[in-house]
Amino acid sequence: xxxxxxxxxxxxxxxxxxxxxxIQGQKGVQGIIIVNAEGIPIKTTLDNSSTVxxxxxxxxxxxxxxxxxxxxxxxxxxxFLRVRSKKNEIMIAPDKDYFLIVIQNPSD
Amino acid sequence: xxxxxxxGTVKSKQGSNTQSQKAPAAKTAKAxxxxxxxxxxxxxxxxxxxxxxxxxxxxxxxxxxTEAELKEEFTRILTANNPHAPQNIVRYSFKERSYKPIxxxxxxxxxxxxxxxxxxxxxxxxRRQRAKQGLPEEKATVETAVAxxxxxxxxxxxxxxxxxxxxxxxxxxxxESKVGKKEQKITNQFNFSERASQTLNNPLRERGCxxxxxxxxxxxxxxxxxxxxxxxxxxxxxxxxxxxxxxxxPKKDDDKGKKKMMLVETQSDDITxxxxxxxxxxxxxxxxxxxxxxxxxxxxxxxxxEYREQEGTLLPLWxxxxxxxxxLSVTALCWNESYKDLFAVGLGSYDFTxxxxxxxxFYSLKNSTFPEYIYPTTSGxxxxxxxxxxxxxxxxGFYDGCVAxxxxxxxxxxxxxxxxxxxxxHTDPVWQVKxxxxxxxxxxxxxxxxxxxxxxxxxxxKNELVFTDIIKLxxxxxxxxGPEGVQLPIMACGTSFDFHKQIDYLFLVGTExxxxxxxxxxxxxxxxxxYNAHNMAVxxxxxxxxxxxxxxxxxxxxxxxxxxxxxxxPMFTFxxxxxxxxxxxxxxSSTVFAAVTTDGKVHTFDLSINKYEAICQxxxxxxxxxxxxxxxxxxxxxxxxxxxxxxxxxxxKLSPNLRKKPKEKKGxxxxxxxxxxxxxMEKLLSLLREPENSNA
Numbered sequence: 110x111x112x113x114x115x116x117x118x119x120x121x122x123x124x125x126x127x128x129x130x131x132i133q134g135q136k137g138v139q140g141i142i143i144v145n146a147e148g149i150p151i152k153t154t155l156d157n158s159s160t161v162x163x164x165x166x167x168x169x170x171x172x173x174x175x176x177x178x179x180x181x182x183x184x185x186x187x188x189f190l191r192v193r194s195k196k197n198e199i200m201i202a203p204d205k206d207y208f209l210i211v212i213q214n215p216s217d
Numbered sequence: 218x219x220x221x222x223x224x225g226t227v228k229s230k231q232g233s234n235t236q237s238q239k240a241p242a243a244k245t246a247k248a249x250x251x252x253x254x255x256x257x258x259x260x261x262x263x264x265x266x267x268x269x270x271x272x273x274x275x276x277x278x279x280x281x282x283t284e285a286e287l288k289e290e291f292t293r294i295l296t297a298n299n300p301h302a303p304q305n306i307v308r309y310s311f312k313e314r315s316y317k318p319i320x321x322x323x324x325x326x327x328x329x330x331x332x333x334x335x336x337x338x339x340x341x342x343x344r345r346q347r348a349k350q351g352l353p354e355e356k357a358t359v360e361t362a363v364a365x366x367x368x369x370x371x372x373x374x375x376x377x378x379x380x381x382x383x384x385x386x387x388x389x390x391x392x393e394s395k396v397g398k399k400e401q402k403i404t405n406q407f408n409f410s411e412r413a414s415q416t417l418n419n420p421l422r423e424r425g426c427x428x429x430x431x432x433x434x435x436x437x438x439x440x441x442x443x444x445x446x447x448x449x450x451x452x453x454x455x456x457x458x459x460x461x462x463x464x465x466x467p468k469k470d471d472d473k474g475k476k477k478m479m480l481v482e483t484q485s486d487d488i489t490x491x492x493x494x495x496x497x498x499x500x501x502x503x504x505x506x507x508x509x510x511x512x513x514x515x516x517x518x519x520x521x522x523e524y525r526e527q528e529g530t531l532l533p534l535w536x537x538x539x540x541x542x543x544x545l546s547v548t549a550l551c552w553n554e555s556y557k558d559l560f561a562v563g564l565g566s567y568d569f570t571x572x573x574x575x576x577x578x579f580y581s582l583k584n585s586t587f588p589e590y591i592y593p594t595t596s597g598x599x600x601x602x603x604x605x606x607x608x609x610x611x612x613x614g615f616y617d618g619c620v621a622x623x624x625x626x627x628x629x630x631x632x633x634x635x636x637x638x639x640x641x642x643h644t645d646p647v648w649q650v651k652x653x654x655x656x657x658x659x660x661x662x663x664x665x666x667x668x669x670x671x672x673x674x675x676x677x678x679k680n681e682l683v684f685t686d687i688i689k690l691x692x693x694x695x696x697x698x699g700p701e702g703v704q705l706p707i708m709a710c711g712t713s714f715d716f717h718k719q720i721d722y723l724f725l726v727g728t729e730x731x732x733x734x735x736x737x738x739x740x741x742x743x744x745x746x747x748y749n750a751h752n753m754a755v756x757x758x759x760x761x762x763x764x765x766x767x768x769x770x771x772x773x774x775x776x777x778x779x780x781x782x783x784x785x786x787p788m789f790t791f792x793x794x795x796x797x798x799x800x801x802x803x804x805x806s807s808t809v810f811a812a813v814t815t816d817g818k819v820h821t822f823d824l825s826i827n828k829y830e831a832i833c834q835x836x837x838x839x840x841x842x843x844x845x846x847x848x849x850x851x852x853x854x855x856x857x858x859x860x861x862x863x864x865x866x867x868x869x870k871l872s873p874n875l876r877k878k879p880k881e882k883k884g885x886x887x888x889x890x891x892x893x894x895x896x897x898m899e900k901l902l903s904l905l906r907e908p909e910n911s912n913a
Binding site for chain 1: 489495498
């Protein structure tokens with residue numbers, strides 16, 4: 110039984126890696142960053158300095174956004190956040206322990 | 218106090234009632250009035266003559282007493298007690314452990330205190346002071362000392378006085394000598410060092426103890442509403458867990474298993490937990506990439522339809538394709554009833570020679586680049602159906618005759634049920650599967666039809682798939698010689714079926730010979746009706762969603778026919794110039810249906826607008842060689858999905874002309890509901906029926 114579970118998790122891991130690869134390959138995607146709950150980036154496709162900068166700033170933003178949503182109704186939770194700017198769009202999907210940041214330029 | 222006190226008892230009886238004396242108990246309350254009385258009395262007593270004129274002023278709050286009361290005598294005693302001293306001081310006695318009243322209370326009243334500074338001259342302090350003052354003062358007060366000396370022995374006597382005088386003189390001398398010494402001892406201001414500075418001062422040493430500082434940590438937190446809510450939830454969950462533990466008997470094996478699972482989970486917690494968010498992000502990115510398509514899907518309405526009276530168009534939206542499915546053709550399409558953006562695609566092959574693997578793929582409109590679920594299969598899929606109420610149960614029919622049920626909630630890629638040769642699987646490809654309502658035991662069940670001529674009902678009982686032959690399609694009349702001379706009926710090959718929407722037991726089966734049989738679940742050997750529908754195999758037969766009598770059928774003989782099941786001949790026949798792969802009624806109108814042909818076109822008909830021609834004939838695939846195999850209308854959105862033989866699924870949006878509802882009459886509300894649709898269809902049919910009746 111335990112072997113099967115391990116196999117499933119391995120398969121899941123491959124699936125997630127695939128998904129991330131697909132996202133990276135989409136039109137206009139500039140980078141992906143996975144940040145853990147403390148704001149430390151654990152996986153990234155950008156350079157180090159940008160990653161650290163994005164992680165730090167966006168972590169605060171997500172905390173604030175989530176706090177806002179949950180303060181209004183504690184049973185509610187933030188699903189995703191889009192920050193559209195002139196040059197590109199930053200998409201953030203938070204989870205309980207991690208959040209994923211994708212920077213895309215949709216008009217490319 | 219102006220009250221007159223005399224030692225001893227005082228008795229006084231005075232005539233007028235105003236001069237009465239009152240009891241000491243009432244003294245405090247009536248002190249003012251008594252004082253006044255006394256004053257008046259004394260004044261009266263003293264100066265009777267000139268005071269008589271004065272009238273007595275009675276104070277308003279004077280106590281009114283009777284004559285007898287006024288004449289009452291009160292004794293007054295003068296004591297040495299302090300009237301301010303408390304009379305009932307109580308002290309806690311530890312010996313007796315209770316409060317005890319003190320027997321005697323101090324009656325001393327101190328009126329004035331002044332601290333003096335006189336010392337007796339023989340006391341220690343006086344001597345010390347004198348000693349201090351002695352040296353500097355002797356010089357100035359020599360005379361006074363000498364003067365003092367004769368004074369002191371004044372009481373001693375004259376003899377002593379002489380000696381004393383001498384002594385005083387000597388003293389004076391000694392004082393002088395001392396003064397002289399002092400004069401010698403003037404310090405050298407250039408080479409003088411105080412004694413104190415000459416000593417060696419030891420370095421100061423700290424003798425305190427220094428301990429290790431206690432470990433400190435900074436802690437800060439916010440108390441938001443949601444944090445409080447979270448904590449409460451945690452506590453609730455813990456409580457529930459405790460309750461469950463208390464109820465359940467703990468098993469050691471389970472615990473071990475759980476421990477192992479825990480270990481595995483912690484190892485791989487980094488990337489798998491991102492799975493859900495990665496999915497969301499992928500959809501977001503896709504939404505951006507295909508932003509214009511998403512906008513079209515939601516909002517675009519072809520404005521030019523107003524000018525095109527009887528025509529409509531199909532706007533291509535997303536195109537769904539999967540790499541690994543490129544060589545396969547789409548053999549089945551099905552929308553999910555609960556999740557309106559999810560649809561299933563069955564992939565396989567219609568070609569007899571090119572049989573191989575197949576795939577079951579689920580797409581969501583939210584992500585057109587990659588499927589949501591992928592299930593590879595060993596044999597090509599030919600049909601599938603998603604359960605109406607349980608969106609995770611999918612029944613699939615294979616080319617090799619098996620049927621299987623997949624549970625989307627399960628992690629595995631294997632079906633939860635699969636029919637085997639022992640359990641009554643078909644011997645020929647399964648062309649159609651359809652879920653039915655749960656049977657009396659609340660088991661799920663579905664039907665399948667196959668080329669081996671059997672319509673089989675499969676019931677999901679616990680872990681098994683139990684089959685029941687419902688009906689065997691036999692070719693009417695045709696009998697073949699079996700072994701040992703037994704006459705065996707030749708089986709017809711069923712290629713499609715459909716169950717009536719309202720009448721549960723009624724269903725239609727289309728066969729390879731081109732006949733459509735109307736059957737009942739109750740009768741297993743006889744058909745209720747047979748229609749000679751087509752010249753070639755009936756590819757699809759579908760009941761109308763609204764009108765209970767109407768069904769449609771299509772075939773490779775290039776025709777699409779609409780029937781009333783009570784009449785043996787078709788009501789409408791349409792020739793589409795190419796082999797028709799599939800036909801589908803629209804869920805929003807009883808007169809709209811669409812058909813796909815092998816020349817890559819989608820034909821859309823609306824019988825209420827045009828009874829003879831399609832209102833839209835549109836090629837939807839780029840390459841002309843692609844054959845369209847299946848079509849399905851979305852139950853909610855105005856889109857259709859079309860599958861072709863290259864493994865692509867194209868989604869198209871129906872233009873407004875194709876979705877026309879009956880016009881409302883002026884002043885009346887727009888009639889809603891299926892009744893309208895039925896009425897619409899009925900109207901059309903009645904036009905056709907009457908001439909037929911008259912002919913017949």
